[in-house]
Amino acid sequence: DTAVSQTPKYLVTQMGNDKSIKCEQNLGHDTMYWYKQDSKKFLKIMFSYNNKELIINETVPNRFSPKSPDKAHLNLHINSLELGDSAVYFCASSQEAPQGGLQYFGPGTRLTVT
C-alpha cells in the first residue's frame, strides 16, 4: 500500500491555466505539507495543515490555494499558472504535529508550464 500518494505524477499545461494536484495519506498522520522543489533541487515548504487546519503558510503567491477536506487529504490548486511555477511539488505527512519532524513524502508531481 502506498503511504503518501499524489496525482497526477506529471502535469504539462500552458501559462494562464488553472490546475489541481491531489494528495492522500493512509498513515493516520495529523499533519500534511506541500513542498516545492525547483530545478536547483532546493526543497521549500509552502503550506502545512494539521487536522484540516492551516498552520503554515509561507510566502507563496495567493494563486496557490491548499484545501484539506479531511486529515487524510490535502489538495493544491494553482490559478493562472506561470512559467516560474514549473517545479516538482511534493506532498508529505507527519505524525509529530506540529513539529514536522519525521516526514513521509509522496512521489511528487512534476509540473511543467509552457
Place this chain on the structure above:
Amino acid sequence: QKEVEQNSGPLSVPEGAIASLNCTYSDRGSQSFFWYRQYSGKSPELIMFIYSNGDKEDGRFTAQLNKASQYVSLLIRDSQPSDSATYLCAVSNTNAGKSTFGDGTTLTVKP
C-alpha cells in the same frame, strides 16, 4: 545567512571510504534534526534523525549533533555506489511548527 546550510557539493568518494556530510543551522531553538536521502527523480526518504547531543548510529550511518556549535553531520561508512544521492539536512523547531531543509549535498560513490 541561510537557516540551514550544507557543505557545498558535489562530494565524491571511492567505494569503501567514509563519506562525511555536514550541516549548520542558525536557529538555536531547534530541537530535532533529520537526514533525508533523495535519489535522482525520486522523493526524499528519511534515513536518520537525532534529538540529543552526541552520536547516533544505525548500520553504516552515524548522525552527530553538537547543539552548542549548531552543527549536525552524517557519516556513511563503507560507502557503496548505491549511496550516491542527494542528502538533505532538515532542522525542526517545535515553536515554529515546521522543518527547514538545507539545499542538499550530492554524493557520488565511485566503484
